[in-house]
Amino acid sequence: MAVSAAAIVLALVLGFLVAPLAVRRAVGFADRKLGESEAGSLLETIDELTGIPFPMRAVVRTLQTVVLGAVGLLLLVVWGHADLATDTLGAVATVLPYAVRLALTVGLLFGAVVGTRYLEHRLDEWLADANYVTAHQEGVVFRVLQVTIFVAVGLASLSLWRVDLGGLLVGAGFLGIVMGMAARQTLGSLIAGFVLMFSRPFEIGDWVEVGDHEGMVVDITIVNTRLRSFDGETVVLPNDRVSSSTVINRSKRNRLRLTLEVGVDYETDLERAESVAVEAIERADDVAPAPKPRVIPTAFGDSAITLECRFWIRQPNAHKKWTTTRAVVHELKTAFDREGIGIPYPQRELSARAAGGFGVDSGEGSRSAAGTTEGELTYDETE
Numbered sequence: 001m002a003v004s005a006a007a008i009v010l011a012l013v014l015g016f017l018v019a020p021l022a023v024r025r026a027v028g029f030a031d032r033k034l035g036e037s038e039a040g041s042l043l044e045t046i047d048e049l050t051g052i053p054f055p056m057r058a059v060v061r062t063l064q065t066v067v068l069g070a071v072g073l074l075l076l077v078v079w080g081h082a083d084l085a086t087d088t089l090g091a092v093a094t095v096l097p098y099a100v101r102l103a104l105t106v107g108l109l110f111g112a113v114v115g116t117r118y119l120e121h122r123l124d125e126w127l128a129d130a131n132y133v134t135a136h137q138e139g140v141v142f143r144v145l146q147v148t149i150f151v152a153v154g155l156a157s158l159s160l161w162r163v164d165l166g167g168l169l170v171g172a173g174f175l176g177i178v179m180g181m182a183a184r185q186t187l188g189s190l191i192a193g194f195v196l197m198f199s200r201p202f203e204i205g206d207w208v209e210v211g212d213h214e215g216m217v218v219d220i221t222i223v224n225t226r227l228r229s230f231d232g233e234t235v236v237l238p239n240d241r242v243s244s245s246t247v248i249n250r251s252k253r254n255r256l257r258l259t260l261e262v263g264v265d266y267e268t269d270l271e272r273a274e275s276v277a278v279e280a281i282e283r284a285d286d287v288a289p290a291p292k293p294r295v296i297p298t299a300f301g302d303s304a305i306t307l308e309c310r311f312w313i314r315q316p317n318a319h320k321k322w323t324t325t326r327a328v329v330h331e332l333k334t335a336f337d338r339e340g341i342g343i344p345y346p347q348r349e350l351s352a353r354a355a356g357g358f359g360v361d362s363g364e365g366s367r368s369a370a371g372t373t374e375g376e377l378t379y380d381e382t383e
Helices: 002-036 039-050 056-078 082-126 135-160 165-182 184-199 239-243 270-283 318-339
Strands: 207-210 213-220 224-228 234-238 247-249 255-264 294-300 305-314
Touching: 002 056, 056 082, 082 135, 135 165, 184 213, 184 224, 184 234, 184 239, 207 224, 213 234, 224 239, 234 239, 255 270, 255 318, 270 294, 270 305, 270 318, 305 318
Parallel strands: none
Antiparallel strands: 207 213, 207 247, 213 224, 224 234, 255 305, 294 305
């Protein structure tokens, strides 16, 4: 009875007085030492990312459980139940490796979560001022790294539980082959998505033409690219199709040249018409002052000489393209009317000529093979 009472008192003192005090002293000492070292800032960052303080209460409860368990075994021995104590120790020894593996597995998963959050935080800091990496590309890189970390932690956890990784990897390889053959287009789109992400032929908000489709880029994912056409439709294009098509980016250089043709009379002084056209184009809204507009005669038409008007716009988009073209047409019409420069209509010219033929002697007189007689008039049409 005396030994039992002493053991119980010792357990209470160690478990409920010494253990909490020792844990608090150890945590305080560790905080002071880590605060003076470089690891302190790292631990503060991890603490901010996880939002979980040090589990002091859990550590204390664990120590108390160990102390009470040890005292319980001692009491069994004191009261003549050594066999029961031995069996209990054997059961604990059998369960302990599994408990350790479980604790390590939970620790690995917790470390993976903390590591990915820390990695995201560092990526945000590293790429905050990087103009060559978009937010979408940063998100894709983070997801790839996150998946890599979790796969590595999963394999490490399986190795703790004595799982045959060789057979698992062989099965995963066969499964990957089957899935690759069944989803060739999806995998092709995934690979093309990574190629587009790093080659960056366009970004969200750009005005592009991909094959037969034209519009503004509204979203870029690993699998597909979404355009909003000028009719208000959403066009979803697989990335493998985008990467294999000709892509025209009208927003890449932040300027776009527009071309407009206008015809003038053959009697018009071309140099005067060119100067009038240039001045009219410069007066139009949204026409860029540099490069300067140019007007070049390009063809002799049926009714007019064709002048090609070339001018530039800044920060191009579809709305600005059509409004600027409209403004230039109005300015050209007004300037040509004011200066008396004609924009001719399509014309037809009539001409008269004698219709010839050959005669056939049939005994009833001579007629032309074409059914006409000499002196009849025909006309040619020329546009």
